[in-house]
Amino acid sequence: MIIGVPKEIKDHETRVGLVPSGVMALREAGHEVLVQSHAGEGSSITDREYVDAGAIVQTADEVWSKSGLVVKVKEPQKAEYGYFRPGLILFTYLHLAPLPELTDKLVASRVNGVAYETIREKDGSLPLLIPMSEVAGRMAVQVGAQYLERPSGGRGILLGGVPGVAPGNVVVLGGGIVGTNAAKIAVGMGAHVTIIDRSLNRLRELDDIFNQQVVTLASNAWTISENLKTADLVVGAVLIPGASAPRLVKREMIANMKPGSVVVDVAIDQGGCFETSHATTHTEPIYFVDGVLHYCVSNMPAAVPYTSTFALTNATFPYLLELANYGLEGACERHAALCEGVNTYNGFVTYRGVAESQGRQWHALAAVQ
Numbered sequence: 086m087i088i089g090v091p092k093e094i095k096d097h098e099t100r101v102g103l104v105p106s107g108v109m110a111l112r113e114a115g116h117e118v119l120v121q122s123h124a125g126e127g128s129s130i131t132d133r134e135y136v137d138a139g140a141i142v143q144t145a146d147e148v149w150s151k152s153g154l155v156v157k158v159k160e161p162q163k164a165e166y167g168y169f170r171p172g173l174i175l176f177t178y179l180h181l182a183p184l185p186e187l188t189d190k191l192v193a194s195r196v197n198g199v200a201y202e203t204i205r206e207k208d209g210s211l212p213l214l215i216p217m218s219e220v221a222g223r224m225a226v227q228v229g230a231q232y233l234e235r236p237s238g239g240r241g242i243l244l245g246g247v248p249g250v251a252p253g254n255v256v257v258l259g260g261g262i263v264g265t266n267a268a269k270i271a272v273g274m275g276a277h278v279t280i281i282d283r284s285l286n287r288l289r290e291l292d293d294i295f296n297q298q299v300v301t302l303a304s305n306a307w308t309i310s311e312n313l314k315t316a317d318l319v320v321g322a323v324l325i326p327g328a329s330a331p332r333l334v335k336r337e338m339i340a341n342m343k344p345g346s347v348v349v350d351v352a353i354d355q356g357g358c359f360e361t362s363h364a365t366t367h368t369e370p371i372y373f374v375d376g377v378l379h380y381c382v383s384n385m386p387a388a389v390p391y392t393s394t395f396a397l398t399n400a401t402f403p404y405l406l407e408l409a410n411y412g413l414e415g416a417c418e419r420h421a422a423l424c425e426g427v428n429t430y431n432g433f434v435t436y437r438g439v440a441e442s443q444g445r446q447w448h449a450l451a452a453v454q
Contacts, residue, residue, distance in 0.1 A: 086409045087117045089152025091145055092124040095159045097367030099127025099390035102156040102177065104398045105138035107405070112139035116409050119148045127387075128394040156405055158397065159384055160187055169194035171431075174413050176405060178202055178217075179428055180383075182329045182442035183356035191429040197413050201401060202354075203327040203436055204426035211326055212422075213404070215262055216396040218351075220386040222266030222322065225349040226255065228380055229318040230274065232347045232371065238378050240345030242317045245275030252276050256312050258304075258333055258358060259322035260287045263351050265294070267320045272298050279312055310338045317343070321350040321358040327428070328438030330355040336374075344376035353381040414454060424450055 088111055090103045101124050108118045120140040122132055132142050149155065149168035157177035161169075169190060179200035181188045191198050201213035226244075233239035233253065246252035255271040257264045260282035271278045272295060279300040282288055288301040302308050313319060313334065319342075323330055330352040339348070339361050352358040353365075361374040364383040371380050386393035404423060407416040417424045428436040433448040440447035 086154055086412070087119060087152045088405070088409055089148040089155045090118065090120040090124055090140075091148050091155065091157060091165075092121040093127075093158055094162050094164060095384060095387075098159050098384050098387045100158040100384075100387055100394045100397065101125045101128050101130065101390075102158050102398070102401075103405070104128075104130060104395060105134045105140075107398055107402050108135055108138040108140045110402070110406065111409060114406065114410060117141070119143050119152055121145050121148045125394075128390040130394075154405075154408055156401070158387075158394075160184065161190075166190045166194075169196045171195035173197065174199065174408060176201075176401075176408060178354070180354040181428055181436075181439045182327060185443050188429070188434065188439065188443060188445070192432055192434060195432045196429060197427065197431065198429040199408070199413070199423065199426045200327070200428045200436070201426070203428060203438070204404065204422050205326065206422045213397075213400050213426075214324075214326070216400050217386050217393065218262035219266050220389065220393050220396060221351045222263035222320075223270050224385050224388065225263070225267045225320045225322070225351050226270040226274065226276075226318070228385070229255075229320065229347045229349045232378050232380060233317060233345075235345075238345070238371065238373070239347055240317060240343065244271065244318070253317040254315050255279070256281065256316040256319045257322055258309065258320065259324065259352075260284070260291050260301075261322065261324060263322035263324070264320065265291065267322060267351075268295065268299055271318075276318075281309060281312065304333070306333075306335075309333060310335075310341070313338050313342050315343075317346050319346070319348045321348065321352045321362070323352050323358045324355065326438065327436050328355070329442045330358045332358060332360050334359040334361075336360045339377050340375045342375070342377050345378065347378045347380065350379065350381045351385065353383050357381060417450070430454070 118140045154174040233242045235241035242253045244253040283304040435450040
């Protein structure tokens, strides 16, 4: 099979879908790899490194038109829709729930879209979401601390405080991978940390993980509202795989927060968990609502592309190799987790969460193959 690796064109998206070691492994398995010129430079990977690994460096048009399988990092942008064609396998983060236009294009073009974020193993884990969730969770507090500084528009809070002055209050909504990693950084910085989650079992686990260094609270509207009133930084870390994120934080809750406090909505890829959220970019990352600073960048890990690219491809490559070796249908037959990743297939929406979020008809993959 011919595998294509285009250069990402989303705003400040500096990651790349495949590293040279992956190129070498694919070549050894008998496949051809086309890499767009300069695709890896944002992650400090040169064209020469790709060539030395066995890739052929070509233009964007050549990579898209010649490849049967395209591996990316982020969802295609409008300028890339023209490359869609029937039977093309697209392997990337799709996050289709809040993107009906992209869904329309994939369906109309009969592209087989395999989404990293919905591949689910038998144990319920989301292995291709985990590495970027770890990065985004850790970044959320780092970014939030920066924007709490007065020159950046915040209240002028040092999260760790100093002797005689209380530390900042960090509220984390969601105790999954993102939330746990955010809490680790916040605790490490010396902040007062509260994690709110709907699962009592998960709260018990977090209490053990942090050895009672964090406050754990069961999620409900009153608890969220009361804790936001005293929060300096709020991290939105909730997820329903493949579906729109629940809007846990209402507009009136934001209005009751302290002026200059900061919210970081890591769930923005799936529409966001604050009613006041809308996606921003690394070029224009923030805006204010009722005096509260909002950071809602939809590709946060692109700010640390070297770390993110290698962490991501460590996770994606085994699945990519299966797709290359056996094709989409064969790989799904061999590995059920990949079936969960197929969001669009031959003109149908085949992931229930996407269909329900957009009011579309859902078709089971097995029924349309």
